[in-house]
Amino acid sequence: MKLRILLVVLMVAAFASSASAAAPGPYLGGSLGVSIVHDTDIHDPSGNATFEYDPGFAFNIAGGYNFEPGRLEAEFGYKNADVSRATVGALSGSVSGTDITVLSYMFNGYYDFKLSGTPVTPFVGAGLGILHGELDVQGSKGDDTVFGYQFMLGAGYKVNRNITLDLSYRFQGAASDFSESGTSFSYNSSNILFGMRYNF
Structure with a gap:
């Protein structure tokens, strides 16, 4: 009986160890979730305004290499959110037909x-790249491309040798305002994403 218990304990320990160990190699991943765009300051020759947003949608696809414990990857991201409210001077009111879309290449x-002994792996990360932002104000569009950055914090759960699920918080920001034809607008967002990586 004691021998059986010992064998079971050893098998469980071996499984936990293999589940938490991610072998070095390439991987592909994707994630989706909620994008919370921070208030946008609009600067225009005719005046200034502030836009507030409803929670929006975000997704990313990425390919990278796991060096264990470090990873490097290239990522494409999409984020979109509707403007819920606009403030111009002392006037403030709800808005419809207006949204922001940001494409990121990071x-x-x-x-x-x-x-050790757990399939859960916390992680931190940072990224640099290019953001393409488009602000659509009731059919009138302005867009620009600027440098961007992001910081990530989360945890992965290794289902098996190949599949890792993760949950993360991601802050993304533009290094400078998007600007076109004398109108500029700022951009920062907080994103909560659920993802999956396939390790080859």
């Missing part, structure tokens, strides 16, 4: 904190 680096 290079990211991650560090995974390996925890």
Whole structure:
């Protein structure tokens, strides 16, 4: 009986160890979730305004290489949110037919904190790249491309040798305002994403 218990314990320990160990190699991943765009300051020759947003939608696709415990990847992202309210001077009111869309092309680096005996792996990361932002104000569009950055914090759960699920918070910001034809607008967003990586 004691031998059986010992064998079961050893098998469970071996499974936990193999589940939490991510072998170095390439991977593909994707994530989707909620994008919370921070208030946007609009600067225009005719005056200034502030836009507030409803929670929006975000998704990313990425390909990278796991060096264990570090990862490097290239990522494409999409974020969209509707404007809910506009403030101009002392006047404020609800808005319809107005939204912001941001496409991101980023290079990211991650560090995974390996925890022995568990399939859960916390991680932190940062990225640099290019953001293309478009503000559509009731059919009148303005767009620009600027440098961007992001910071990531989350945890992965290794289902098996190939599949890792993760939940993360991501702050993304533009290094400078988007600007076109004398009108500029700022951009920052907080994003909560659920993702999956396939490790080859």
